[in-house]
Amino acid sequence: MKIQSFTRRVSAAxxxxxxxCSLSVASLSLLAASRGTPGNDFSEIAESIDLxxxxxxxxxxxxxxxxxxxxxxxAAIDGMLGVLDPxxxxxxxxxxEELGEITSGQYTGIGLSMTRFDDAxxxxxxxxxxxxxxxxxxxxxxxxxxxxxxxxxxxxxxxxELMKGATGSRFSMNIEREGGRAPGTVSLVREEVRVSTVxxxxxxxxxxxxxxxxxxxxxxxxxxxxxDKLLREAADRSQPMNGLIIDLRGNPGGLLTAxxxxxxxxxxxxxxxxxxxxxxxxxxxxxxxEQQPLVxxxxxxxxxxxxSASASExxxxxxxxxxxxxxxxxRSFGKGLVQSVLRLPYDTTLKLTTxxxxxxxxxxxxxxxxxxxxxxxxxxxNGEKKPLPVYYTAVKRKVYxxxxxxxxxxxxxxxxxxxxxxxxxxGMIFLFASRYRASHAGFSPDSSDRASRLKxxxxxxxxxxxxxxxxxxxxxxxxxxxxxxxxxxxxxxxPGSLEGLKKxxxxxxxxxxxxxxxxxxxxxxxxxxxHGNETLSRKAELDDDPVVQRALALxxxxxxxxxxxxx
Numbered sequence: 001m002k003i004q005s006f007t008r009r010v011s012a013a014x015x016x017x018x019x020x021c022s023l024s025v026a027s028l029s030l031l032a033a034s035r036g037t038p039g040n041d042f043s044e045i046a047e048s049i050d051l052x053x054x055x056x057x058x059x060x061x062x063x064x065x066x067x068x069x070x071x072x073x074x075a076a077i078d079g080m081l082g083v084l085d086p087x088x089x090x091x092x093x094x095x096x097e098e099l100g101e102i103t104s105g106q107y108t109g110i111g112l113s114m115t116r117f118d119d120a121x122x123x124x125x126x127x128x129x130x131x132x133x134x135x136x137x138x139x140x141x142x143x144x145x146x147x148x149x150x151x152x153x154x155x156x157x158x159x160x161e162l163m164k165g166a167t168g169s170r171f172s173m174n175i176e177r178e179g180g181r182a183p184g185t186v187s188l189v190r191e192e193v194r195v196s197t198v199x200x201x202x203x204x205x206x207x208x209x210x211x212x213x214x215x216x217x218x219x220x221x222x223x224x225x226x227x228d229k230l231l232r233e234a235a236d237r238s239q240p241m242n243g244l245i246i247d248l249r250g251n252p253g254g255l256l257t258a259x260x261x262x263x264x265x266x267x268x269x270x271x272x273x274x275x276x277x278x279x280x281x282x283x284x285x286x287x288x289x290e291q292q293p294l295v296x297x298x299x300x301x302x303x304x305x306x307x308s309a310s311a312s313e314x315x316x317x318x319x320x321x322x323x324x325x326x327x328x329x330x331r332s333f334g335k336g337l338v339q340s341v342l343r344l345p346y347d348t349t350l351k352l353t354t355x356x357x358x359x360x361x362x363x364x365x366x367x368x369x370x371x372x373x374x375x376x377x378x379x380x381x382n383g384e385k386k387p388l389p390v391y392y393t394a395v396k397r398k399v400y401x402x403x404x405x406x407x408x409x410x411x412x413x414x415x416x417x418x419x420x421x422x423x424x425x426x427g428m429i430f431l432f433a434s435r436y437r438a439s440h441a442g443f444s445p446d447s448s449d450r451a452s453r454l455k456x457x458x459x460x461x462x463x464x465x466x467x468x469x470x471x472x473x474x475x476x477x478x479x480x481x482x483x484x485x486x487x488x489x490x491x492x493x494x495p496g497s498l499e500g501l502k503k504x505x506x507x508x509x510x511x512x513x514x515x516x517x518x519x520x521x522x523x524x525x526x527x528x529x530x531h532g533n534e535t536l537s538r539k540a541e542l543d544d545d546p547v548v549q550r551a552l553a554l555x556x557x558x559x560x561x562x563x564x565x566x567x
Contacts, residue, residue: 052076087337089351096349099341106194108167112137114156117427118464120144121151121159124430125534130193136183137175140434140531145174165190179438194218200538201226203233203241207555209542211247212262215254215311220261227265227294243299243555245548246315249329249413253310256287256338263318264289266300266325271360273318276338278355299561300325301551304405305413309333310357316405317359323395323565326554327407329547334404336365359405361391367403397567408564409554411547419513420520422468429520432460433527443532445525445540454521470509476502 056076060069077090091099111130112123123141126133144151146162154162165171170189175182197219201210208230212223227244234241253259256274263273269292277284302316302325313332319325338355357365388402400406416424423429436453437443469477480498522544530537542548554561 085337085353087335087339087351088353091349091351093347096347099349099351106192108165108190109163109193110135110188110190111193114143114159115427115430116156117431119152121154121156122427122430122434127193127195131188131191135186135188137173137186138177138531139534140178140430140437141182142176143173144176145172147171167192177438178435196222198222198226200535201230202535202539203230203237204245204539204542204548204552206234206239206242207552208234208241208244209247209548210245211249212251214251215258215262217255217258219254219258220265223262223265224294231295241298242558243301243551243561244295245301245303245551246325247303247548248308248312248316249303249305249547250307251309251312252307253312253335256311256314259311259314260287260289263315264291265294266296266298267293267318267322268296269293271318271322273360274314275358275360276355277358278338283355299555299558301554302327303329303547303551304332304407305330306333308405309335313365313405314357314359317363317365320399320405320408321360321363321391321393323393323397326409326551326561326564327405328409328411328551328554329407330410330412331406332404334365334367336367336403359391361393361399363389363391363399363401365403365405395566397565409550411550413547417512417516418471419468419516420523423466423520426464426466428457428461428464428466429523429527431464432457433524433531435460436524436528437531440528441532443528445529450518450521450525453524454517457520457524468509468513470505470512472505473502473509476505 056072059072060067074090074092081088081090110132111127112132113125114121115124116122121143123132123137123139123143125139126137143159146159149162151159151162163171163173167190170187172185172187174185197212197214197216199211199213201208203209208227210223210226210230212219230241230244256276260273263271267273267289269289271289273287273289275284275286300319302319304312304316304327308316308329309332313334313336316327316332320327336357337353338357339351340354342350342352344350359365388400388406391399391401393399436456476498483498526537526540529540554564
């Protein structure tokens, strides 16, 4: 009976949709007729909705297999939006909830992050002061059960679903730890978790540094608190800061208003930060700062990379165009499309692209479709190079359009080798650090002892049966497979020189991995530190960061800094 009732409800809903489509068609047809232009947009919309309604009804009524009409409708919507830009999206109930968490910067939970290695779920970070931290859970711990349910075979999304619940509700987790001393089974009460968007801040020498991870509704407050803290720390040292580094690398953006508010902490009141322009001329809107800056004269360095997008590009573009600071790093992503969030029935949401971003100098942030912007030129279809358009800052410095923000000082971050990427993908460095930390609680990095740690790591890789196949080896394996297929499995015809080449490639791979020993050892040390103290590990990372070091060198030479801003 329940199934029949459900079927009747679905059928009623379906015909309600078709009826609504029909009514919309009728209304649009009347409107089109009243305007006397049967071939205009209104007529085309009416015909399209009519066609969609017919196809939807035929599929739901006559398709050979039973259909989930809700999934069918969502697929139709996704297909329609798929021909537009990648940022116009339809979000169902769950996705709409996640969007709210991202833009608000808070969620209901226990304050931990996790990942999956070796079919086990590991804690990668714990927020101090929240339920997970208070229960004794730490980075490197394994979560084996949630409310008694084993996690083996479950992906991270399924694990998160088990951990979801209302604020104030209680659940249990089973925790294991390398070397024992784990908290065991812990009972946790979910609460509102507010994550600061300033993921790290501190003073390096005489320079303030802060990293902003996203742009949410409280990012401006987070930034103000972080800057105030750095200023107080510098005052306590009786050594004023010589500059401030704002790290926006890897920051995908967020709220436009947050970008404007953060910019207002550094640029003069009334300064233009960004302009948005939509389809109609009257849609143009200029966003200006409305308050006095917190630090109006402190030298600034903004760090960006190819993953810095949207609001990150608004802030870095404004700082650059207003000659308020120096931008360093790599050309940014080039996401300059504005999305309006429209709430729809049934707790769904439409993120609709309605305008484009322009920096104070008039540069369009959005990159042309298919343009990677690896250089300061783009290729025409005929192969000719076309110079990027030139714009001018407030003091007439040249800056370049073409999408994204081109740094004043280009510093390319070192790329991870394929070997390092494979170690990280399989969690080898993380897992080894967990084990090492368990037996070296008072660990402090000592370069003289790195050789022994690297040896222990090599033994650990053997124990875990870690194997790394280089791209050349994979290509050779594919070649062997093709030759074997052509010879119908007869190995007698396989060239003997392939075996020699295989040995040479193996030797080459071993030599290359050996050359990376010092870097891998350094990564291991930093990860071991992170398992005990994330602040110390972050400081160690910055010591090895070429972009940060270039910014520090710039602040150490005030004349060079001034010459860049006042050429």
